[in-house]
Amino acid sequence: MLTLHNCLLLSTLLFATGVFGVVARRNVLIILMSVELMLNGVNIAFVAIARFYPGGSNAPAGHIFVLLTMAVAAAEAAVGLAIVLSYFRNRKTADTDEMRVMRW
């Protein structure tokens, strides 16, 4: 059923899945993808609350927040993947447990 409770539960479930990915995996690419999962879960919560309590506006603040979150997620993915690429080029590993130094 399309209720605010269910939307927030979906959002929480996606966020928890992302947390699991960050905690339980060691491949740095999958960890970055899990971060995207968490950001998307939060976006669902913003959109759901904007949908059910619009406050008389046709584009409530939740929609703007989601757009800004998307921009931040894009920036985060770009910088994160650049770091991964640079690290792999120098150290030949994508395993977070083997990533002990950030200098070379």
Place this chain on the structure above:
Amino acid sequence: MNLRDFFFVFFSFLAVFGGFLTVTRRSPVYSALSLVIFFGAISGVMMILAAPFLAMMQMMVYAGAILVLFLFVIMLLALKEEELGGERPWPIQLLAGLGCAMLFGMIAHAILKTPLKPAAPIGQDFGSAEAVGHSMFAEYVLPFEIVSVLILAATIGAVVLAKKHLPQPAPVTEEPEEAHH
């Protein structure tokens, strides 16, 4: 159960399924492909939640840009099986799963305990590109401009970080100038 509820449940399950596949696949390629399912389902949920513009942006930004970026990096790394890195031992994974289930349980309990006011009605062109655009360029123009600076900084940072280091030029030696004349 009307059509809207049906699609909400359908896209929710699809999103959870895609997210679960993303965090459990061994190879990042399969994770990235599961992420396509996930982003598509999220876009569908946003469409049902009366945010057509955001659903479109979701497809364009996430499925169109971020995912391609991930696939490009996976392609550039070309990880071999032994370079994928190890996995954590299963007791730790089980513990992490239990912890995340507890996190979900606690937040879900808090959500379900919260009494909610009845939803307010929404307008005809709620969440359309026009409405969001008007709002963004009138009321929220300052955050918008700040985000543009952030993206510029991230772009430059990504280029600087990912660029191959060129061979250093030979150090300038103190040659006597008169020798060339």
